[in-house]
Amino acid sequence: MKILGIETSCDETAAAVVADGSKIISNIIASQIDIHARYGGIVPEIASRQHLLTIIPVVQKAMSEANAGWQDIDGIAITYGPGLAGSLLVGVNVAKAIALATGLPITGVNHLEGHIYANWLSSPSNCSCPIHWANGAGKVRFPCLCLIISGGHSDLIVMKGHGQFEKLGRTRDDAAGEAFDKAARILGLGYPGGPAVEQAATTGTPCIPLPRAWLKGSHDFSFSGLKTALWHLAQKEQISATDAAASFQLAVVDVLVGKTIEAAKELQVKQILLSGGVASNKFLTERFLNSSPIPVLIPPPDLCTDNAAMVAACGYYHFQAGNASSYDLDVVPSLSLG
Ligand code: KG4
Numbered sequence: 001m002k003i004l005g006i007e008t009s010c011d012e013t014a015a016a017v018v019a020d021g022s023k024i025i026s027n028i029i030a031s032q033i034d035i036h037a038r039y040g041g042i043v044p045e046i047a048s049r050q051h052l053l054t055i056i057p058v059v060q061k062a063m064s065e066a067n068a069g070w071q072d073i074d075g076i077a078i079t080y081g082p083g084l085a086g087s088l089l090v091g092v093n094v095a096k097a098i099a100l101a102t103g104l105p106i107t108g109v110n111h112l113e114g115h116i117y118a119n120w121l122s123s124p125s126n127c128s129c130p131i132h133w134a135n136g137a138g139k140v141r142f143p144c145l146c147l148i149i150s151g152g153h154s155d156l157i158v159m160k161g162h163g164q165f166e167k168l169g170r171t172r173d174d175a176a177g178e179a180f181d182k183a184a185r186i187l188g189l190g191y192p193g194g195p196a197v198e199q200a201a202t203t204g205t206p207c208i209p210l211p212r213a214w215l216k217g218s219h220d221f222s223f224s225g226l227k228t229a230l231w232h233l234a235q236k237e238q239i240s241a242t243d244a245a246a247s248f249q250l251a252v253v254d255v256l257v258g259k260t261i262e263a264a265k266e267l268q269v270k271q272i273l274l275s276g277g278v279a280s281n282k283f284l285t286e287r288f289l290n291s292s293p294i295p296v297l298i299p300p301p302d303l304c305t306d307n308a309a310m311v312a313a314c315g316y317y318h319f320q321a322g323n324a325s326s327y328d329l330d331v332v333p334s335l336s337l338g
């Protein structure tokens with residue numbers, strides 16, 4: 001069964017064809033990073049206009065790279081939330097138009113659920129990174145604990161089966177990716193912040209003491225105190241940007257890894273599944289793999305950040321469960337999971 005996935009929730013215009021919920025046949029991503037970089041962050045109005053310009057060529061490229069005509073596709077999976085309303089609208093309307101013209105069924109995918117399903121995608125043949133897929137990609141065992149760490153979310157979610165999600169914890173303020181982006185701005189490291197902080201940290205020493213919000217007795221996260229501490233420090237004294245980046249990254253990773261493993265042990269889950277842009281951070285993934293007694297699945301970096309292959313994989317399981325959407329599917333910018 002081949003699914004066309006479409007993703008336009010934020011600043012990536014993406015389309016992919018995935019077979020049987022796991023095999024990537026094509027995976028096209030048009031990034032808007034260069035366009036938004038000059039503003040230091042995503043400008044929603046520009047993002048939606050850019051999606052309008054690129055969505056049709058991106059879908060066409062995904063279809064042609066898959067060597068597929070519409071008769072080869074069995075369904076369309078489309079992200080309908082959470083995300084930027086104007087951006088989501090472009091993808092949802094294109095998906096509905098294709099469905100109407102071809103008669104194919106569509107299914108609306110929660111972007112966060114989509115991120116989790118990156119763990120079902122089988123290793124693309126060009127993935128040579130030894131730490132990814134180390135624990136058996138696609139071999140997910142329930143119940144598992146999903147840590148979704150992206151620009152807008154830091155959620156801990158227990159997954160008991162396909163489509164069965166229970167939220168265990170969330171961020172009380174800044175999301176993990178948002179904290180990386182803000183730290184990069186404070187340190188003058190540029191945009192997007194996550195990769196910039198990770199890069200700077202490779203030559204820095206984590207010698208600056210920064211606070212960690214453990215929030216004992218809760219599975220929630222909080223990163224705003226850490227960000228504010230870094231801001232005060234940068235105002236007060238001349239600090240090395242690389243040492244500050246390494247110290248900040250260590251503080252975020254200590255909390256994400258520590259609290260996730262603690263929750264996984266408490267709940268006796270079989271696996272930990274990472275997903276979301278921050279899960280492409282190598283320092284974080286190495287720490288998880290080195291310190292977790294419970295197997296950790298980690299998609300390769302380009303499947304952690306926004307893509308449509310994960311949406312197609314998730315859509316496959318929706319269709320398997322009989323969950324198609326009707327043509328009145330609408331965007332839900334504040335959609336949550338679990
Ligand atoms: O999942 P994603 O691509 O989009 C959202 O759904 O938000 O995540 C984007 C976030 C950004 O905040 C970005 O700074 C962060 O993921 N990120 C990283 C890294 N790569 C991307 N954070 C830390 N280290 C990285 N290498």
Ligand code: ZN
Nearest residue numbers: 115150305306
């Ligand atoms: Zn995302």
